[in-house]
Amino acid sequence: MTDLLRLSGVHTHIGRYHILQGIDLAVPQGQVTMLLGRNGAGKTTTLRTIMGLWQASSGEISLAGERIESRATPDIARLGVGYVPESMAVFSDLTVKENLVLAARDGPLDDAQLDWIFGFFPALRRFWLSRAGSLSGGQKQMLSIARAIIEPRKLLLIDEPTKGLAPAIVMALIECLKEIKREGATILLVEQNFFAARELGDNVLVMDNGTIVHRGEMAALAADVPLQERLLGLSLEAHQ
């Protein structure tokens, strides 16, 4: 399995804070790689650094063999990277349709792609002309993910999609992400919800204090309760 994304010795400073302290990681093509860790471990900073929203102070980031650490965010997006931020960041003054029209950068909305998305998220079809700001939290998350997959992307960076959502909506999102995974997408997924991580992840990276402290297969971590407790402070059972 080839690696689509590679980070080597990546450091990121935000103001005087040294957040990422030499990250080395690889995201294999066509797999879901989970990025886990306690609050403040540096997971969101890792995604934002890959996306170019925060500049890496040093180190190398390559996408499909192409160096991207010095590129501007729009250029990285145009290489085929979709980003779903933790805050969802839907444009609340725009309608659902307008949010997706903007996300479909290179042309009009593709009907077949829209039908595929509506299959996961029927609510988006119903509220097509409603302002995104009037959607519920779960619906906003659906829109945020739909925006990232409205066009084919090489890599999806998704930051805590289940955060703050009702359990039923979490299950629907997990099913959606499973379907995207079956379509062959490559995903780097930050998640605090260990249940969702176990359901979706092929591989896992665990972060602490700005470094990767564990890498391996998700199934192996899911089966090793003492390791979960050591790395994350909680076991999988605590999430059930």
Next chain:
Amino acid sequence: MTELAANDPLPKPKRDIAPVLLPIAVALVMIPLIGSPSTWLTLTAASLAMGMMIFIMASGLTLVFGLMDVLNFGHGAFIAVGAYVATLVLAPFAASIQADSLWMNLAVLAPAALLSMAVSGALGLVVERVLILPVYGQHLKQILMTTGGLIVAEQTLYALWGPQIIPMPLPASLRGSFILGDVAIAKYRVLAMLIGLAIFIAIQLVLNRTKLGLLIRAGVENREMVEALGYRIRRLFLGVFMTGSALAGLGGVMWALYREQVHASMSDDLTVLIFIVVIIGGLGSIGGCFIGAILVAMVANYGGFLVPKLALVSNILLMVAILMWRPRGLYAVTSR
């Protein structure tokens, strides 16, 4: 608040019409206070015309503020430069301007206005590249740079044209008033209203019916996410800045014709009004800017008639009142 399930019907979105009703309410309240219906109509028409001119000058600034988070204290320079450029075109064609033919007047006035917009827009390009680009995200430096730019622009105008006030007479066909019974409404004010309204509609169409407009609206709300979708928002910034500068130039021409004079410091008082309009309208909101401009003009006209001694502070009082009601302006678009 109860979380909606995916298939629950959405509550109908509330249309926030209170700010739209505000100028209407102010105008109605003024009828008994002013007493004479003809005076009230004249003052209302004057308010609408003045409001439209202020809107034209402020609309660019509100987008620059909202989209780019740039405090451009030099916006007034584009107003003055626009007015001076118009004098260059109008002076050699004084005979056409004073001819009693609307078409001959417009044949000179329209190119003068277009040239003013082009020069102000080009100046906007230079200002954005030279003064603003190095200080994006640094408000204090933006204030220093743009205020410095304004001073340099004013002194350059003094050096080129001299300190004297330059007359800029209204074209002959725009002098006088339309008389409706006891009411006299100046022809130029009607033209100013029509141009302001046309620009407002044009901006709304661009913002709501085009992808460029979607990008601007999205950029006002969340620049970072627009970039994460693959759009180079800096180019959009530049386009918006140039458009805002060009509109300020047009506003300068219209204001100079309204006052029938041009001088290098003509924008000093206007800049205060424009900032008040942008703040009470809500940063980045064209609709808020439109209503804010009308309110500011109403307060100036009705207030100047009823309580002349309050004229100097009336708009500050209006701003305080609006911000106490809606701390982020009439229509909050950004979270700033």
